[in-house]
Amino acid sequence: MATAERLDVNEGISPDLPSTGWALTGVTSNERYVEREERVSLTTVQEGLGREHATCAALIPMTKSAAWRDLTQDVRREVLEAQSHHIAVGLEYLPAIARRLHHCRDLGGEFDFLTWFEFAPHADGAFEEIVGRPAGH
Numbered sequence: 001m002a003t004a005e006r007l008d009v010n011e012g013i014s015p016d017l018p019s020t021g022w023a024l025t026g027v028t029s030n031e032r033y034v035e036r037e038e039r040v041s042l043t044t045v046q047e048g049l050g051r052e053h054a055t056c057a058a059l060i061p062m063t064k065s066a067a068w069r070d071l072t073q074d075v076r077r078e079v080l081e082a083q084s085h086h087i088a089v090g091l092e093y094l095p096a097i098a099r100r101l102h103h104c105r106d107l108g109g110e111f112d113f114l115t116w117f118e119f120a121p122h123a124d125g126a127f128e129e130i131v132g133r134p135a136g137h
């Protein structure tokens with residue numbers, strides 16, 4: 001992707017797309033993997049987007065492999081949490097990091113997911129840390 005000086009974030013069914021540069025589109029969806037107890041833990045500590053102090057943001061587009069998609073739901077859950085501890089690790093970084101997962105594969109986009117994170121400048125180190133942890137991927 002070409003480097004962009006600025007990023008405009010639009011929400012809505014038919015967001016205004018920029019006439020220059022590139023545009024990525026995704027949708028929020030129901031959760032696929034979160035279990036009931038985890039939902040409680042997440043909703044107890046997480047904070048939403050748009051916090052005044054969270055002036056840093058990161059957009060990480062991601063694509064998973066066809067082999068991942070070919071796994072059954074139960075095996076994907078096993079890999080995501082029992083093996084990789086993605087949710088348990090992520091919980092360690094809440095509420096400092098706020099996040100939203102957008103799905104885009106079924107929209108015919110270039111990526112499978114657009115992951116979006118917001119945090120305060122002092123949490124920059126924590127964000128770099130989680131992205132560097134194996135479970136961050």
Ligand code: HEM
Binds near residue numbers: 031062137
């Ligand atoms: C900040 C802490 C984080 C928390 C609390 C967190 C939490 C979660 C949860 C609960 C899910 C499951 C959603 C579902 O049930 O469908 C998920 C999925 C996902 N997360 Fe994270 N996450 C964090 C950080 C990250 C990071 C740093 C990345 C990568 C840069 C990432 C990438 C993804 C992706 C791509 C999925 C979708 C997996 C799939 O559907 O195959 N997450 N995350």
